[in-house]
Amino acid sequence: MTAEPCYLAFDLGASSCRAVLGRFDGERMHMSEMHRFATPLRVDGERLYWDLEAIWIALHDTFQRVCREVPLRSASVDSWGVDYIPLSVAMEPVRQAHCYRDTRVTGMDAVIAQRVDPAEIYSITGVQPQTINTLFQVVADQVLTPSNYEKTATRLLIADYFNYRFSGRAVAEVSAASTTQVFAPHTMTWAYGLMERLGLCPSKWPPTVLSGTRIGTASVEGQPVAIVAGCSHDTACAVAAVPVRSDTSSWAFLSSGTWSILGVESDRAMKTLQARTLGFTHEVGFNRSIRLLKNLTGLWVLQECERTWREAGESFDYAVLLKEARQAPPPQGLVDLADPRFATRGDMPARLRAYCLEHGMTALESRGAVVRLILESLAEMYRVALRQLETIIGRRITVLHVVGGGARNALLNQWTADRCHCRVIAGPAEATALGNLLVQAYAMGDLESPADVRRVAARTARLAVYEPSA
Numbered sequence: 001m002t003a004e005p006c007y008l009a010f011d012l013g014a015s016s017c018r019a020v021l022g023r024f025d026g027e028r029m030h031m032s033e034m035h036r037f038a039t040p041l042r043v044d045g046e047r048l049y050w051d052l053e054a055i056w057i058a059l060h061d062t063f064q065r066v067c068r069e070v071p072l073r074s075a076s077v078d079s080w081g082v083d084y085i086p087l088s089v090a091m092e093p094v095r096q097a098h099c100y101r102d103t104r105v106t107g108m109d110a111v112i113a114q115r116v117d118p119a120e121i122y123s124i125t126g127v128q129p130q131t132i133n134t135l136f137q138v139v140a141d142q143v144l145t146p147s148n149y150e151k152t153a154t155r156l157l158i159a160d161y162f163n164y165r166f167s168g169r170a171v172a173e174v175s176a177a178s179t180t181q182v183f184a185p186h187t188m189t190w191a192y193g194l195m196e197r198l199g200l201c202p203s204k205w206p207p208t209v210l211s212g213t214r215i216g217t218a219s220v221e222g223q224p225v226a227i228v229a230g231c232s233h234d235t236a237c238a239v240a241a242v243p244v245r246s247d248t249s250s251w252a253f254l255s256s257g258t259w260s261i262l263g264v265e266s267d268r269a270m271k272t273l274q275a276r277t278l279g280f281t282h283e284v285g286f287n288r289s290i291r292l293l294k295n296l297t298g299l300w301v302l303q304e305c306e307r308t309w310r311e312a313g314e315s316f317d318y319a320v321l322l323k324e325a326r327q328a329p330p331p332q333g334l335v336d337l338a339d340p341r342f343a344t345r346g347d348m349p350a351r352l353r354a355y356c357l358e359h360g361m362t363a364l365e366s367r368g369a370v371v372r373l374i375l376e377s378l379a380e381m382y383r384v385a386l387r388q389l390e391t392i393i394g395r396r397i398t399v400l401h402v403v404g405g406g407a408r409n410a411l412l413n414q415w416t417a418d419r420c421h422c423r424v425i426a427g428p429a430e431a432t433a434l435g436n437l438l439v440q441a442y443a444m445g446d447l448e449s450p451a452d453v454r455r456v457a458a459r460t461a462r463l464a465v466y467e468p469s470a
Contacts, residue, residue, distance in 0.1 A: 005073045005446050008034070008066055008225075009436035010059050011234065012079035012158065014258045015039055015303060017055060019062045020430070021070065022437035024446055028460045029437050031430060035062045041099060048099035050158070052085060056165055063166070067220035074226040074440045075166065075218070078234045078432060079159035081179030081283075082134050086141065086152040091170070094151045097158070100132035101344060104144060108136045111143060115198050119276065124191050126271045126282030127181040130295070134180035138200060154206050159232035167216025167227035172206045175236035178284040183208075185269050185282050185290055211236065211286045212443040230439035231286055235261050235293075237435030240286040241428060242401045243458035251399040252389065254382065254416075255431070256406025258300045262385045263293025264393060278388045286439055287450035292392070294385045297337040299406060302374050304348035309367065316367075322411050324368030325375060333361040335377040379415040386420050399423050403431035410464070417466040428461035 007022045018036040022029045037058055040051035063075060086094040098104065109129060112118070118129050127133065134157070141149045156164055157176045164170045177183045177190070182200065184191040188210070192202045209215065209229050216227045231237045238255045255261040269282045269290050283291045302321075309316070333356070341351050352373065353364050364370050382400075390397055400422050402413055407426040417424040428434050438453045447453060 005441065005444065006070050007437050007440040007444070008063065008072055008075040009433045009440070010062075010075065010077040010162065011237070011433045011436060012055065012077065012162075013039060013234065013432075014080050017058065018433070019059070019066070020433040020437065021066060022434075022440075024437075024441055024456075027456070029434060029441070029456060031433060031437065034066055042096075046103060048102040049096040050083065050099055052093070052097050052158075052161070056162065059162060060165075063218070064220055067223055067225060071223065072225045073444050073446070074214075074228050076228040076230040076436055076440050077159045077162040077166070078230065078232055078237045078436050079157070079162075079176075081157065081176055081233045081235070082132050082137070084134055084137070084155045084157045085161050086148065086155045087170075088151055089153040091153075091164075094148050095145070098137060100137075103344075105131040105136045105140045108139045108143070111139055112136065112198065116194065121181065121194065122276045123271055124184055124194050125181050126185055126269045127178070127183075128276070128279055128281040128295075129181070135182055135198070139198075142199070152204055154204055156206060157232065160206070160229070163215060163227055163229055163232070166218045169215045170206045171209045171213070171215055171229055173211060173213070173229040173232035174208055174284045175211055175286070176232035177208055178282070179233060183284075185284050188284065188288065210288070211284075212439050214443055226444060228440050228443045230436050230443065233283065234432045235283065235291070236285045237433075237439065238403045238431040239265065239291060239435070240439055240453055241431040241435035241457040241461070242403060242454065243425075243428070243461045243463065244401070244454055245458060250395055250397055251401055252386065252397045254400055254402045254406075255404045256298060256402050256409070256412075257404040258298050258303065260296040260298035260378065260382070260406070261293050262296060262382060262389065263291050264389065264397075266290045266292055266393075270392060272392070275392050278392065280389070280392060286435075286453065292389070294389070296381055296385060297342060298378070301337055301342050301348055301352075302371065304345060305352075305370060305374070308347050308349055314367075321367070321371050322409065324366065325371035326368075326411055328366060328368035328372040331361070331369070331373045331376055333359060334380050335373060337374070337377050337381060375409070375412045376415060378412060379419045382416050383419040386422075397422055399425060402426045403428060405429055407431075407464075410466075413464070413466045414469075417468045421468050423468070424466040425463055426466065427463040428457070434460060
């Protein structure tokens with residue numbers, strides 16, 4: 001037993017899920033991983049599904065176990081955005097939960113454009129049209145499986161669905177809702193008029209709540225545990241934990257994981273033609289903040305290379321890959337990682353070799369050369385996006401805060417500092433879980449103000465600083 005308040009964060013990622021226990025000593029959040037497992041993805045022909053029931057069993061069992069070991073104050077689930085589960089009147093799943101990489105959304109952009117001009121949708125939602133967006137997926141349900149669409153009484157995004165399973169209350173937390181492309185950030189609620197014009201029934205969407213809302217209580221052997229809709233979207237959790245210091249004049253964040261998400265925080269949306277043309281989108285964060293950001297291909301390409309190599313029987317760890325990349329010669333050219341060929345599962349090393357051949361680049365002769373090409377290409381992609389961001393906001397970015405798993409990649413962080421010509425502060429690597437825990441602490445009254453969330457994050461995080469080389 002302990003007198004320190006304890007919270008449980010369920011952090012669900014596209015590649016792995018984990019449960020993290022947080023103990024707050026009044027100054028720092030001490031984190032302990034209680035469980036980790038690979039995110040179960042089912043492949044059925046051309047369809048990709050998340051195995052939500054397998055995830056729920058893991059979450060439920062871990063929650064029960066931790067509650068018996070620790071007097072929990074609260075628990076909360078965060079996850080990736082856009083994906084959802086349609087539910088019937090009885091709150092039973094109408095179908096399995098599709099993965100955002102499922103190709104069933106192909107062609108839905110034309111359907112949506114016939115209903116409402118994409119430029120107008122952006123002016124309302126501030127969200128770039130992408131086939132992964134919830135809007136595209138819902139229209140795909142409507143067009144391809146109308147019977148399922150008609151059976152749908154409401155739909156919950158992934159984290160909100162599991163928070164509902166714990167609490168019994170179905171809501172849409174605003175950070176997750178803002179990824180759907182049918183949410184209006186200026187009103188912090190659904191864009192009901194837009195929904196009607198798109199031919200979507202507004203009543204089939206749950207009520208919205210702000211980040212850090214206590215939505216119910218779960219009980220284990222008489223122990224009540226508050227369930228918090230913290231920041232249901234993992235990026236919002238990660239950015240809430242960015243350890244910004246008071247002496248930082250102009251900073252941006254880079255959430256580095258399977259995806260790379262680069263942007264800045266603001267108190268208002270910047271839904272300009274320039275922002276739309278350059279591919280920047282808007283999402284809602286903790287304390288009603290607005291994140292102007294760009295979604296970029298992240299470590300997904302490297303992760304797929306790792307999967308391919310392991311399936312071929314190769315043995316290595318991440319440190320070995322980085323050592324091989326450091327020893328490999330600099331690439332003679334870079335790869336456009338936004339090329340559609342790199343967006344889906346498959347033999348990624350072969351796709352990279354084909355790309356190099358098509359563009360007159362030297363053949364990739366070693367595993368290290370492949371890794372270096374990916375990392376150098378990522379760093380260049382960050383540089384381009386950062387310069388674009390500076391033109392939109394009208395100021396120079398001097399510090400780039402890298403959070404998430406990519407914060408551990410010293411090679412990528414140094415090359416990013418070199419190419420972006422700014423200081424890179426890497427950490428915390430566990431930013432998503434830390435942000436989840438700190439927002440819970442605020443919701444439970446253990447932190448007095450939203451500013452305390454970032455102050456505690458700065459005291460908790462272990463940081464590494466990379467200065468640009470000459």
